[in-house]
Amino acid sequence: MRFGTTPKRWAALKAIVLADWTLSEGNWRNDQVAREHRFVSEKVERKRAAGKLGGRPEPLELQPLDFSFRSWRHGGMTELGDAELTDAQIRAISRHKNARTLPRYVKRT
Structure with a gap:
C-alpha cells in the first residue's frame, strides 16, 4: 500500500x-485552526474553573467549531468542494473508497 502523492x-x-x-516568521498559520484552538483553550479553562468549585461541573454547550482532527478533515474536504472539484476528484485526494461517505465531509458553501 502506497501513501502520499506524486x-x-x-x-x-x-x-x-x-x-x-x-x-x-517561519511558521505556517491558518486562521480557522487558530480560532478552533482558542475555542478549545477557553473551553478547557472554563471546565477547569468549574472543577475547582467542587462537585461535577455543568456540561458546556457544544459549539460548532469544537476542535478535533476530524474538523481539519471536514474543513479540507469543504475547501475541495468549494474549489469545484468533482466528487471523484475529492475521493481520490481523500482516499475515500465509497461515494456515500463523501457528503458527511463535503459541505459545499
Missing part, C-alpha cells in the same frame, strides 16, 4: 491545499 499530483493540488495557510 510530485505531479502535488503540483496540481498545492494551491488548493495551501490556499488558507500563510507562512509567517
Whole structure:
C-alpha cells in the first residue's frame, strides 16, 4: 500500500491545499485552526474553573467549531468542494473508497 502523492499530483493540488495557510516568521498559520484552538483553550479553562468549585461541573454547550482532527478533515474536504472539484476528484485526494461517505465531509458553501 502506497501513501502520499506524486510530485505531479502535488503540483496540481498545492494551491488548493495551501490556499488558507500563510507562512509567517517561519511558521505556517491558518486562521480557522487558530480560532478552533482558542475555542478549545477557553473551553478547557472554563471546565477547569468549574472543577475547582467542587462537585461535577455543568456540561458546556457544544459549539460548532469544537476542535478535533476530524474538523481539519471536514474543513479540507469543504475547501475541495468549494474549489469545484468533482466528487471523484475529492475521493481520490481523500482516499475515500465509497461515494456515500463523501457528503458527511463535503459541505459545499
